[in-house]
Amino acid sequence: MEKQFYAIIDIGSNTMRLVIYMQEKGGRLKEVENVKAVARLRTYLDNNQKLSNAGISKLISTLKSFQDVLAAYDVNSIICVATATIRQAKNNQQIKEKIEIETGLDIRILSEEEEAYYGYLAVVNSTSITTGITVDIGGGSTEVTYFENRELIASHSFPFGALTLKEFLSESIPTEQELVELKQFLTEQFRSLPWLINKDVPLVAIGGSARNLAQIDQNIKRYPLAGLHQYKMYDTDIQSISNYLTDLKTEDLPKVEGLSKDRADIIIPAIQVFHTLYQVIQADSFILSRKGLRDGVFFEQLSKDIGTTLFPNVLEDSIQELMNDYNLNPKQILHVQYLTRIVFNYLKDNGVMNLMKTDWELVKRASYLCHLGEYIDAESSAQHTFYLLANRTIDGLMHKERLMLALIASYKNKTVFKQFIGPYKDWFLKEERKKLRHLGALLKFTYCLDATKRQIVKELDITKKQRKLVITLYCSGDYTPEEYQAEKQKNHLEKIIKMDVDLHFVSMKK
Incomplete structure (x- = not known):
């Protein structure tokens, strides 16, 4: 094409x-x-x-x-x-x-309604958020919407933006009284809409001021992942940045890392909008969407081809895009997925591993992109797979979910896993880290069962005999390469189930 x-x-x-x-x-x-x-x-x-x-x-x-x-x-x-x-x-x-x-x-x-609608459309078609409130603060207006189960419930456009709110301040750095008056004004405005009050849902922010707020936060925290889309913050984070900026001298404001110089004089009013709205909503989090009005307009254009303005599978579409970009083989992926499901279900149903339904979703997702890094270099596939997945925006995945996907899909061995997870160790509990490593090891083993990408191993039969797992692999064709790789990699499975694994390759009768 x-x-x-x-x-x-x-x-x-x-x-x-x-x-x-x-x-x-x-x-x-x-x-x-x-x-x-x-x-x-x-x-x-x-x-x-x-x-x-x-x-x-x-x-x-x-x-x-x-x-x-x-x-x-x-x-x-x-x-x-x-x-x-x-x-x-x-x-x-x-x-x-x-x-x-x-x-x-x-x-x-x-129109005001269209501007608000396109922001909502961009958010629901590029994130996994099904219920939330969007805010898009421009120079001259601020649009808010409320959506439930991805359907737009209410919207409003306020006739003030970052440039007009700047009039509350005598200088770029406001006095304490000016901040109080600005917050009072914003609180009254937002509380005039009953559907904004005490919603306890994510506040999803769109636009340049929101991006700058997220960039400042990432720089302060020395955030180790790349990307802004679906970056999550909380009430205390926003308040902390507001305090940090208002304590600066006017001439130091444009020097702040992550803040565009052309927004230095309007960032503080914009942050007050986000913080005040967060408190009125009693939001559970603040999430940045890099997709906004422009994307919403194009989503509407694309919808003419599919007959609906709501894309039904945001994450699936994003994964498919990755598969296309890195020339991944759908036939091989589905076959590995099938074999992985057999092993996963046996381990789960027979109490060999403590696995849950949500664990399967993680493994299934990772199986689509396993060893994606081979596209760049087969020898360092794990490193490239981890870096690409951890640092590329994947619509429908929050940053922590993206990292989990990268850790499972890139699994090579315990040592490399520890290297990869090192900068993010405090993101997970000890048991969570262990679970991710086990899921990666499981996928590592099942992936080698289609080492030559010919789907030679057709079926698996698994039984447990005393302290040993016996896996019979029914094959069509020469299974020598698969047998070699499986014997080589079975130690990954043995370590996580704390049992020996016996592999029996047999030819299927024609």
Whole structure:
């Protein structure tokens, strides 16, 4: 399938952004270009709520610079959307017409409802969160939505954003009184919506200010994993960063690691929005979504092909994308999965190992991506498998879940497992670490039963005789390579079940 490119231009109140996506191998859209311009169009609204000529000029010159970038791609379609500042500008129709004359671009001015809806759509189609509240703070508006079982229940757009809330502060670093007044204002605003109060669900944040908050937190904690999407924080984390920033001098604020210089003067008001909303909701956590309005618009476009705006299998689609990217063999994967299930069920049902249904989900998930690192280098497959899975965004998996997947799929031996889990040791209890190692060892053994990727081992029969596990492997064809690998790797299984394992390879009758 030929590469197909799609572009979206997002005209926000603070920043303007061009994002180009690529679609190939029949998969979902992948971002290949992301160009940002800090236009601060909000500051060009005059007393009559009209965008000034200087603002229009800034807008058009930025769009033309985006078109220079677009010229390097054979783009199938370009979608151009505008949010709060253009929506609120009383001369927005004249702006729309002038842009079309000057650039040929047709601007779609999103309503408050549409802006909130696209944020919700991005979250439910790129995370595993089924019930939650989203917040997207822009320069001139703040959108919140509430969804249950992935269905949108309520939404609202507040007519304030990071740039307008900045007016509460005399300087970038507020006084204590200014912070109190800002929080009081925000609390009153959020509590005016009964469906926001005491929900005890995740608060999912979208947009640049949320990304900066997460980046600052990761830098302070020296967070060992890469990626921001689905990064989790708590009330105390947000309060801690707020205290840290408000204790700085104004000139030191732009030097904070993880904070974009163009957001230095608006990050503190934005953080107050997140923290106040967290407290009104009584949220159970704060989760960042890197997928936002732009992605929501494209999810709607893609839905025309599948007939629903809600992708039914977020995680499965993301795993399939990985399988495509690294040329993994679906036939081999399903066969290894089948053999693994037989061994897993026997160990579980006969009390050989303490296994649960949730453990099977972990092993099954890892079996799709086992030894993915061979794509880069067979000799160091385990290292590449672990690094790729631990540090690549996988829609539908939180960071800890992603790490668990990486640890099981990359399992080589106990020593290497300890090296991999070392920086994350305090993420897990001792029993959890042991369970992950055992699941990895189990998958390591069953994976070698299809060493030549020919599906030679068709069936397994397992029995327990005294202190020994006897596995009979029924094969079609020459099973010598599989027998060699299985005998070599069976020690991984023996160590976790604390029993000897006898393997009997037999040819199936034709």
